[in-house]
Amino acid sequence: MKKIHFIVNPISGNGRQLNELNKILLNKSFPHEDFDIHLSFTRKRGDTAQFVKEAIIDKADIIVACGGDGTISEVASHLVNTEITLGIIPRGSGNGLATHLKIPKDINSALQIIKNGQHTSIDVGRAGEHYFFSNCGTGFAAEVIHQYDKIPDRKLPGYIKAGLASLPAISNGKLFDIRIGDLKFSSRHLFISNSNIMGYNMTLTPDASLEDGLFDIVALPYRTLFGFGIFSIMALFRSHHLLKKVEFYNSDSVHLATEEKPFIIQIDGEALEINDNKLEISLLPKALNIIIP
Secondary structure, eight states, X not given: OEEEEEEEOTTXXXXXXXXXXXXXHHHHHSOTTTEEEEEEEOOSTTHHHHHHHHHHHTTOSXXXXXXXXXXXXXXXXXXXXSSOEEXXXXXXXXXXXXXXXXXXXXXXXXXXXHHHOOEEEEEEEEETTEEESSEXXXXXXXXXXXXXXXXXXXXXXXHHHHHHHTXXXXXXXXXXXXXXXXXXXXXXXXXXXXXXXXXXXXXXXXXXXXXXXXXXXXXXXXXSHHHHHXXXXXXXXXXXXXXXXXXXXXXXXXXXXXXXXXXXXXXXXXEEEEOSSEEEEEEEEEEEEEEOO
């Protein structure tokens, strides 16, 4: 018998999870003679971590994260380098990792994928002591997430307002000394990707793979609104690779250093304050088991 724990963030995305995902649906989808099903809804900060710990103690075979990228990342962080498999029901706004894996937002379709149980092992990023699964970044990308956390509007309108509030970071963001292997350079805006989708089906790294043992890295030299605007327009049409000033790298590690501390980075759409003036970002190959279509 396979033991599956579902951990649901009821306010992710459209906030309908309390009505859409329930024990009746799960019992219909997972026959009790083959599956032992547990369902938990988060209510406050810290619930997700507690529910994952309880599932691990209960020796769950699969732990399913139902929510946005933040919920998925939090659940997955506890499963790195374990035998437990992560399942995903994407219910957030961006759904970057789920989109890369081609996991649909439709609950019944996502449940069928979990029931089928096909899985693979994917690479995991680590920024200091924090894991990430889709991407992390400095500069404008990090400031947008930092500002987004202050705005009551969710989904795309909130990101647009956060982007406008983050425009000063294009020229005034912290300058980082960056080392990738033997290569050294400086940049304010760095995007480090493990997957090929950022969210909302947008991408800066369309060729990124979750299983190749390498990050896809984009360094942006722009310090003016005009230059950054041109890049953004080109990125919308997935033609930013044609810009000569934009630099692309592949590596399994990146070292960041800056003169001031603390500084802000974003990991999987969450702002993170680093109380240091340096940060090591590394890749752990095949470190997470995950259910795929």
